[in-house]
Amino acid sequence: MIYLKTDEEIELMRVANRLVGETLAEVAKIIAPGVTTLQLDKIAEEYIRDKGGIPLFKGYKGFPNALCISINENVVHGIPGTYPLKEGDIVSVDCGAKINGYCGDSAYTFEVGEVSPEKKKLLQITKEALYIGICNAVEGKRIGDVSHSIQVFCENNGYSVVRELVGHGIGKQMHEDPEVPNYGKKGYGALLKNGMCIAIEPMINMGTKNVKFEKDGWTVRTADRKPSAHFEHTVAIRPGKADILSTFDLIKQVLENK
Ligand code: MG
Ligand code: MG
Numbered sequence: 001m002i003y004l005k006t007d008e009e010i011e012l013m014r015v016a017n018r019l020v021g022e023t024l025a026e027v028a029k030i031i032a033p034g035v036t037t038l039q040l041d042k043i044a045e046e047y048i049r050d051k052g053g054i055p056l057f058k059g060y061k062g063f064p065n066a067l068c069i070s071i072n073e074n075v076v077h078g079i080p081g082t083y084p085l086k087e088g089d090i091v092s093v094d095c096g097a098k099i100n101g102y103c104g105d106s107a108y109t110f111e112v113g114e115v116s117p118e119k120k121k122l123l124q125i126t127k128e129a130l131y132i133g134i135c136n137a138v139e140g141k142r143i144g145d146v147s148h149s150i151q152v153f154c155e156n157n158g159y160s161v162v163r164e165l166v167g168h169g170i171g172k173q174m175h176e177d178p179e180v181p182n183y184g185k186k187g188y189g190a191l192l193k194n195g196m197c198i199a200i201e202p203m204i205n206m207g208t209k210n211v212k213f214e215k216d217g218w219t220v221r222t223a224d225r226k227p228s229a230h231f232e233h234t235v236a237i238r239p240g241k242a243d244i245l246s247t248f249d250l251i252k253q254v255l256e257n258k
Helices: 007-030 036-048 116-133 143-156 247-257
Strands: 067-071 075-078 091-097 102-109 166-170 176-180 197-200 203-205 212-213 221-222 228-230 231-238
Touching: 007 036, 007 102, 007 247, 036 067, 036 091, 067 143, 075 091, 075 203, 091 197, 091 228, 091 247, 102 116, 102 143, 102 228, 102 231, 116 197, 116 203, 116 231, 143 176, 143 203, 166 203, 176 197, 197 221
Parallel strands: none
Antiparallel strands: 067 075, 067 091, 075 221, 091 102, 166 176, 166 197, 197 231, 203 228, 212 221
16 A cells, blocks of 8 residues: 655655754764764764654664664674774664654765775766666656666666665654666556655675675674665655655765865
8 A cells, every 4th residue: 555645745755854854964963983882873863863753774673773784795684783883884874763654764874083985986887877877766667767767877887786675664663665666677667656655775785795684683784795885865755846745965064074
């Protein structure tokens, strides 16, 4: 069941996604070598609760924290812990928040200090892939058009697309229909309609597309332990151009002034 949102609901989703963008910017401020992933999580949870929101991931199917933090070969769903960030790491921070009954979901992969040119390129291409997907997320196209555009762009750059994890519809629930894979066929899948809200989230690997699920029950890592990147926006389908409800602008401001 795909729920189309009214204009009023989309504005509420924008508020929730703004909160997520602000939270990711707070995290961006303190990312540095030596900082533990649990410290990032604490900052995020406090920020969300101070603003009257609820961290969406905490307690979701038993997930213990507010953020999913996935370093280097970890693709997504990493559990914050005592690991201190190291110079050269790449860190995917995925954040979800609910406020006024609506959900926001967005992820950004950060660089810790100076990272290798290979990792930098992986991040750049994954972020670009997200925006290419968003360009295809317009009324009248299909989910497969979004999926295909992301897959082709990443594979043409020599990277691979994770199959086991996908984007999703979002609204009053964090995960609604339809699924939004990062691979697929043009012209296939659900028709995109005005008012649909979806989270588009390419998870792109430097090496093999294959992943393994760690024994902690959550962390997903690449099978060959090569790095993986993840960027996510929540968008509303509109005619002509998607409305991006989440934002990286605040993160950008923080990183430029660091
Ligand atoms: Mg997310
Ligand atoms: Mg998501």
